[in-house]
Amino acid sequence: MQDDKELVSRCCKGERAAQKELYERFAARMLAVCMRYTKTQADAEDILQEAFIKVFNHMDKFRHESSLGFWIKRIVINTALNYHRKQVYLYPHVDVDERHDLGNEDVAIENYHFKDLLNLLQGLPKGCQVVFNLYAIEGYKHKEIAKMLDISEGTSKSQYARAKLLLKDMISELGEVKHG
Amino acid sequence: MAKSSKQSYETQWQKAFEDAEMQPSAQLWKNIESDLNATENAKFKRGLLFYRTLAAAAVACLVILGIYTWSDEFTQWMGSEQEMAVSEQQNATSNNNTSEVETEELPENTNDPESIDSSSKSIDTTAPLAENAEKSTANTSESAPIADNELHSPTEENTAASKGTAEGDRIPKQEAFTGSVAEKETISVKSTLKANESAAQRANGTFDEKELDEPERQSLIAAIPAQGIDHRGMADRNLNEPVDEIYPIPIMPKDKKNAFQPVFFAGLNLSTDYFNPNYDAQSGMAVAPNSLLVDDLRNAGNYVSYNKAPESVTDDINTGSLGEENTAQLSFSYGVNFGMALSEHWIIESGLTYSKYNTSTQTSATFQGIAADEAYPVSLANNNVESIQQFSSVRYEQTQLTNTFDFVAVPMKIGYNLSFDRISVVFSTGVAANFLLQNNISDDAGRLNEITIRPDESSPFRKVYYSGILSGGVHYHLMKRYSFSITPSYNFPLSSLTKSESNFMSLPYLFGIDFGIRYQF
Numbered sequence: 001m002q003d004d005k006e007l008v009s010r011c012c013k014g015e016r017a018a019q020k021e022l023y024e025r026f027a028a029r030m031l032a033v034c035m036r037y038t039k040t041q042a043d044a045e046d047i048l049q050e051a052f053i054k055v056f057n058h059m060d061k062f063r064h065e066s067s068l069g070f071w072i073k074r075i076v077i078n079t080a081l082n083y084h085r086k087q088v089y090l091y092p093h094v095d096v097d098e099r100h101d102l103g104n105e106d107v108a109i110e111n112y113h114f115k116d117l118l119n120l121l122q123g124l125p126k127g128c129q130v131v132f133n134l135y136a137i138e139g140y141k142h143k144e145i146a147k148m149l150d151i152s153e154g155t156s157k158s159q160y161a162r163a164k165l166l167l168k169d170m171i172s173e174l175g176e177v178k179h180g
Numbered sequence: 181m182a183k184s185s186k187q188s189y190e191t192q193w194q195k196a197f198e199d200a201e202m203q204p205s206a207q208l209w210k211n212i213e214s215d216l217n218a219t220e221n222a223k224f225k226r227g228l229l230f231y232r233t234l235a236a237a238a239v240a241c242l243v244i245l246g247i248y249t250w251s252d253e254f255t256q257w258m259g260s261e262q263e264m265a266v267s268e269q270q271n272a273t274s275n276n277n278t279s280e281v282e283t284e285e286l287p288e289n290t291n292d293p294e295s296i297d298s299s300s301k302s303i304d305t306t307a308p309l310a311e312n313a314e315k316s317t318a319n320t321s322e323s324a325p326i327a328d329n330e331l332h333s334p335t336e337e338n339t340a341a342s343k344g345t346a347e348g349d350r351i352p353k354q355e356a357f358t359g360s361v362a363e364k365e366t367i368s369v370k371s372t373l374k375a376n377e378s379a380a381q382r383a384n385g386t387f388d389e390k391e392l393d394e395p396e397r398q399s400l401i402a403a404i405p406a407q408g409i410d411h412r413g414m415a416d417r418n419l420n421e422p423v424d425e426i427y428p429i430p431i432m433p434k435d436k437k438n439a440f441q442p443v444f445f446a447g448l449n450l451s452t453d454y455f456n457p458n459y460d461a462q463s464g465m466a467v468a469p470n471s472l473l474v475d476d477l478r479n480a481g482n483y484v485s486y487n488k489a490p491e492s493v494t495d496d497i498n499t500g501s502l503g504e505e506n507t508a509q510l511s512f513s514y515g516v517n518f519g520m521a522l523s524e525h526w527i528i529e530s531g532l533t534y535s536k537y538n539t540s541t542q543t544s545a546t547f548q549g550i551a552a553d554e555a556y557p558v559s560l561a562n563n564n565v566e567s568i569q570q571f572s573s574v575r576y577e578q579t580q581l582t583n584t585f586d587f588v589a590v591p592m593k594i595g596y597n598l599s600f601d602r603i604s605v606v607f608s609t610g611v612a613a614n615f616l617l618q619n620n621i622s623d624d625a626g627r628l629n630e631i632t633i634r635p636d637e638s639s640p641f642r643k644v645y646y647s648g649i650l651s652g653g654v655h656y657h658l659m660k661r662y663s664f665s666i667t668p669s670y671n672f673p674l675s676s677l678t679k680s681e682s683n684f685m686s687l688p689y690l691f692g693i694d695f696g697i698r699y700q701f
Contacts, residue, residue, distance in 0.1 A: 014220065016213070023209055032200035045208050053215050109192045114200040117193070136190040137197055164189075 004068045011059045019056055026069060027052070030076045032114070036133050037080035039122050051079040077138065081148060084130055107171045120170045128163035135160050222636070230588075230615055233644070234532070237590045237613065241518070241530045446518040447665075447698030454508035455537035457585065457677060457686045459560060506583055508691075509538040515589075517696065521597065527606065529593045537585045537690075544578060546628060555628045557581055559621050560684045561640055562631045580624045585688075586617035593649055604655045606667070611674065615644050640682035646674040653694070661701075667694040 010018030027048065034044035034051075054075050062071055109117060121129055130149065134140045135156070140148070142156040149156070515533030522528060545558035556562065557579055593610030619641060622630040635643040653667025671690040678686045 016216075019216065020209065020213075023212065027204050027208070028201035029199075031202045031204045032197065035202060036197065041202075041205075045204055048204060049208060049211050049215070052212050053219075056212075056216060057219065107189075109189075109196060112196065114196050117196050118200075136193045139190075139194070 005064060008059060008062055008064075008068065011056060022055075022068075023052060026072050029069070030072060032118075033073060033076050034080055035118055036121050036137065037077075037084065037130060039126075043083075047080050047083050048076065050083075051076040054079065077134075081130070084126065084149075107168050109171060112171070112174070116174060120167055120174065123170060124163055124166055128159050128166065131156055131159035132163035132167070230643070233613070233615065234588070234590065237530070238532075241592075244528075443521040444518070444701040445520065445698050446516065446701070447696050449513075449515050449517055449531075449533070449665075449694050449696035451513040451515075451533075451535075451669075451692045451694040453511045453513055453535065453537060453690055453692035455511055455535070455539065455585065455688060455690045456508040457506050457539060457583070457688045458673075459506060460685050460687070506539040506541045509540050509582075511535065511537040513589075513692065513694075517591075517698075519593075524599075525597050527595045527597055527608075529591070529595060529608065529610075531591060533587075533589045533591065535585075535587045535589060537587065539583045539585070541581045541583045542579060543581060546579060556631055557621055557623060557628050559583075559631070561619060561633055562621060579628065582620075582622050582624055584620040584622070586619075587614045588617060589614045591649060593651070602657045604657070604663075606653050606655060606665075608649065608651045608653075608667075610649045612647050612649055612671065613644055614647055614677075616641050616677070640678050640684070641686070642675075642677060642679055645677045645688070647671040647688070647690070648674050651694075655698070661699055663698045663700070665694070665696040665698060667696065668692070669694060 007018055007022055011022055030051065031041075031044055031048050034047045035041065038044045038047065051072075055072055058075075062068065121132065124132065131145060134145045134148070135142065142153050142160070145151075145156040146153040151159075513533050513535035515531050517529055517531030519527055519529030519531075541559075543557045543559055547556040547558055559581070561583075589612045591610055591612040593608040595606045595608035598605045616635045618635075619633040620630060621633070622628075633639050633641065635641045649669060649671055651667050651669035653665050653669075655663045655665040657663045669690075669692050671688075671692070673687040673689060676685055677688055678684060
């Protein structure tokens with residue numbers, strides 16, 4: 001924590017070495033986050049670049065109320081969402097009542113490496129991909145996701161349900177490939 | 181069961197990505213570094229431009245003051261230099277033409293008692309420098325052949341004159357003359373001779389004043405009143421002592437020039453101000469959709485996702501529907517001022533003033549971010565602020581705001597001064613270059629995040645706007661060099677604070693009362 005404070009302080013002064021140190025400490029972890037919201041590494045790096053510039057330009061606003069990693073991750077996610085907004089204004093709307101019946105059986109993913117799962121996520125439609133990330137991995141509620149993405153709460157739920165269904169099929173296929 | 185299964189499913193995903201890391205390409209840091217360098221360069225250039233402008237203004241003021249001061253000193257110096265040159269030239273001429281002076285000039289004058297008076301009159305009071313005095317004395321010494329042969333002491337001269345002897349018609353020696361009249365003043369031999377020569381030419385009707393250069397003309401002017409005057413009659417009638425020596429002291433042009441000396445002053449000032457940015461929507465801006473938007477927000481009663489970028493939101497809201505109307509609040513300015521009195525009545529003045537103007541305003545809408553603490557007020561001025569670019573959720577919410585503007589101003593004023601004993605009244609007018617440092621918008625309740633808008637490329641504000649100044653103040657002279665002043669002033673816009681492409685216009689005006697203390701050099 002003390003190291004973080006010193007590093008932040010040096011970054012606020014514009015010390016390039018400190019900025020590079022902070023980048024090297026968090027870049028790899030944040031790139032993995034960006035990858036979950038994009039289809040390609042090039043897009044993910046674009047988001048990461050924009051996010052780190054925001055981090056450095058607004059470093060003086062970090063008040064150490066949360067961890068430095070959490071603060072940076074929030075900026076990365078916001079940047080990723082903004083990136084999506086620029087590209088897609090409207091997610092395909094699927095009414096809650098029309099969603100597929102998923103049943104209660106979820107597929108276990110414990111044995112899969114994150115890169116396999118990442119490939120699956122990147123195979124989802126954009127809307128599903130973002131909602132699934134926000135709900136399942138980041139832990140936001142549908143109401144919050146609805147506000148963040150400018151969609152209705154029902155749309156968020158249906159997108160998530162659709163994502164789960166698609167992932168279930170993908171994981172089944174992946175399992176078949178892996179096991180035989 | 182279903183719930184725990186679902187939680188388990190999401191936890192699995194969270195765990196799967198908990199420590200996920202992927203190495204970015206090496207080029208990525210270079211790109212970031214390049215962007216940061218560009219941003220810093222832009223900031224540096226903005227800062228440099230600001231300081232350059234300040235420096236230019238300061239230099240311009242110094243140059244104006246310097247030129248005025250230097251021109252005065254230069255005139256005096258030129259006068260001294262010319263006198264020296266003439267004196268040296270005359271010295272050389274005297275050495276070469278001693279016989280000519282003896283034969284052509286002096287014989288005519290030696291018979292004329294008035295020529296002595298003219299000679300006496302030609303005291304050189306225009307040689308204020310000791311160096312010149314020494315040179316003049318030295319020149320006189322070098323021209324000793326003339327002095328020894330043709331000049332003698334005023335004591336001798338006047339004694340002789342009073343006796344009516346021929347010796348009394350001679351021109352007085354410099355050393356004795358200087359000693360008896362004014363020790364600090366010297367006699368220019370050239371001037372003395374010229375005066376005699378002029379007297380002779382006048383007598384012959386061949387005198388041409390146009391041929392004289394300035395120092396000669398001054399000497400001549402000094403000589404004229406002495407001609408034909410009965411010196412004894414000029415003596416103070418109350419004197420009981422018999423008058424032996426009378427030396428008329430000329431009034432030189434320099435004395436006229438000294439009637440007014442430029443006066444420099446510098447001071448500190450504190451102002452209480454009421455500043456209003458006077459926002460107004462640009463003509464042609466759509467009003468109907470804005471009202472609809474605000475109405476929608478009001479009816480929703482909570483957050484409404486607005487599927488547009490923030491700049492579009494503020495583009496759509498007019499001043500009235502947003503409820504953003506600034507009211508001037510008590511503000512303060514601090515600064516230094518300096519200037520000079522050009523004449524008895526006219527003064528010029530400049531300075532440097534830092535101002536923090538507070539205004540009160542309100543807004544009907546709030547940008548809301550993902551987290552609860554990421555909320556910003558919607559304002560006409562903040563549509564391009566980077567920190568709120570990522571928000572598109574807006575809600576209707578009446579919020580009282582404080583809108584603060586930080587300026588550094590460089591005024592340039594000319595004033596007319598009327599003095600009445602210890603009090604003087606000054607009416608001034610001028611222009612001021614007002615450099616915007618930043619604009620802060622904050623929620624009075626402290627619930628919303630503060631927005632800082634700097635005059636960069638994305639800002640709706642210009643870096644500098646110009647205003648006209650009208651002021652009238654009273655100065656009370658407490659001591660010889662100190663004075664206190666109270667000066668009400670009104671600043672009106674000469675240019676807009678906002679850029680032409682902005683979605684609103686700001687034509688600020690300002691009322692202020694300035695309290696100052698001033699030192700007169």
